[in-house]
Amino acid sequence: MQHKVNILEPTDLWYLQNNINKETNKLYHPTKDIPFVQQVEIKLENSGVVIQKGSLHNCVGKLTYDVYKTDNRLKDIWISLSTEVDFNAPVYRGTGTVYLEPRHKGNFLYYTPIELLEQEQWEFDDGVFQFCSDNVVLGTKRLKFKQAAGSNDGKWRIALSALRGQIAQVVVATIAPTKIIELKQGEILIADYDMVKGFTKGIEEDYRKLGYFGKGGGEGYVWFYSGEGKLLVSESEGLNLG
Template structure:
């Protein structure tokens, strides 16, 4: 499974009708809003992909359509009720191209490609998961009270794990650029904002106050991560550099 992010721009006729010089004002015009769209293309080579329900724009090739399901339909319904994954999420298998719904300018995402081993289980915030290979198990992880209080993700997070003996792939989408970092045993990450959008098992997340009665540097409540594993972080969130 491979993917490519493309930026779709207006036709030459649109530029002509709106009296805009395409060569000099392609990305900016002082008086007119030039529409652009972002579309994600997924290439399948005898493989499969699980996407969000309703996110398909079109597909072409020697493809078979199915739905994601495990051997426990009650569990599938539970995951759908507690997370962003809809019940009967679409699965496309075979060889061909799958195109997701275009995103209009102002709603573009930055995509991060993550390999999953059978020893890792990733947990993602709401809205971060975009699609993954079809050799995974999707579940739900309940948050602690302090985690719920510090975020807008509700009471549950999406949990994804590769099938035994296989390497799976998942693509995450964030509003600012993200990257995967590793935390070694004995290290700790402290952030004054919700910079971590996902992490593997072995990482402990907590939302706590630094110090009491005015002691502790005046930072107030912060996010703290410890243990050993990987984290998906958005370091530029809120800086305005995206």
């Protein structure tokens, strides 16, 4: 499974009809909004992809359609009820190209591919997961009351891991750029906003007050991350630069 994020622009005829010089005003025109579209293209070569229900735009090739299932149908329904992933999420397998629904300018996302190593489990905020290879196990992780109160994720998050003996791939999307950092034993990450969008098993997350009895330095409640593992962080989202 390989993916590419395409930025599509209007045709030459559109520029001509709207009296816009394409060479000098391709990205900006003082009086007209030039429409650009972002679309994800997924290439399959004897492989499969699990996508969000409703996110398909079109597909072409020697492909078969199925729905994601675990060995436990009740678990599938529980995943559907507690996360944004439907228990009948579409799965496309074979050789061809799958295109996801386009996003118009102003709603572009930043896409981050993550490799799921054997015995490695990632936990993601609701709404971050976009698609993944079909050799994964989808599950859920219940949040503590304080974690749910400090975020918009509800009571549950999606958890993904690769099938035993395999390496899988998941692609997530956020409104600001992200990167993966690694915490070593004894290190901690403290953030005053929802900076972390996902982390691996072995990381402990807590949402608690910094200090007690008026000795908290004015920070109030902050996010604490400790343990040993990887984190998906969005550093610039809290700067409101978007």
